[in-house]
Amino acid sequence: MSVVDDLDAVIGETLRDSELEHEHPAPGRWLVDLPGTKKLKTVCGLIVGEHALRVEAFVCRQPDENREQLWTFLLQHNARMYGVAFSIDSVGDIYLTGRLPHAAVTPEEIDRILGAVLSYADDSFNTMLEIGFGTSIRREWAWRVKRGESLRNLEAFAAFADPAAFADPDSRRPQGDGGE
Template identity: 90%
Template sequence: MTDRTVLELDAVIEQTLRDSELVHEHPAPGRWLIDLPGTKKLKTVCGLIVGEHALRVEAFVCRQPDENREQLWTFLLQHNARMYGVAYSIDSVGDVYLTGRLPHAAVTPEEIDRILGAVLSYADDHFNAMLEIGFGTSIRREWEWRVKRGESLRNLEAFAAFADPARRPDADATRRPDAGPTRRPPPQQA
């Protein structure tokens, strides 16, 4: 790889990020950090690294699960088969990432936009399901602790049907009449 290749690819990436108005950093030639704003996962930081033959794409999704590792890995592998440009992977400690590679010839504004959109979609769309699988006990414990102390549940509302005993499907016999639906919607297909 030549310095010229890095400069050419950096120019394409920079223009694309500027046109997309994405917050980003350029700490060194061939290295980019982009903030992708989400709704479930509020921000995903995506790294673009110019390598010798390809542009590497890396984004941290969540830390290693506390529980149900095999169930989470199965969930991620099943999604990998339907994903574009990136796939779920884990590092040596079990943290979950999205990773991929684009050949230098494929680094165009349209493809960068497409791959960043894929990273954002996969990190954001599946985030709550990953947390329920890998951190369900902790989420329920936190919910109960906050309810007991009258603390705000605002940032846990996405897990209400999962964490609130009155809303769980197994609570039908003891549920309050005004508690809303008892069944979670089926998981979304990608």
């Protein structure tokens, strides 16, 4: 058996045991769907290389604004992360990338690295959108309010996108039971 065959067997069994949706388009290549809450799905590629398993996941397209602020945010997070780090491609799209030596490719480590990818992509997603796309989100909010459209998928951004929240922050606060 080749290294690719050996690692494919470990990866395949781990993904089936984890009940994660995945594709295996070619030997040594896997695409895994990681379901999130803020970022609804992160697709993570696992690619068996000559010396290591490469881990790649698209997180967010290049920001429209505040690039330096977003890069600072991501680099500060990199210092505390396990197994992967935020990176950008040649056009500025944001990814999580990492490498595992072949000897480290075990069911436990695959689970750990996929959990890290999901956690980092999901936990940082709304902040990344707020920093890099805040103007567009505020514009979309205003357009939807004006037309009476649903704000459901923008609710996570209400604190900075809703002008009413800035005008009267107490108007959005839930009322107490009278014992305040």
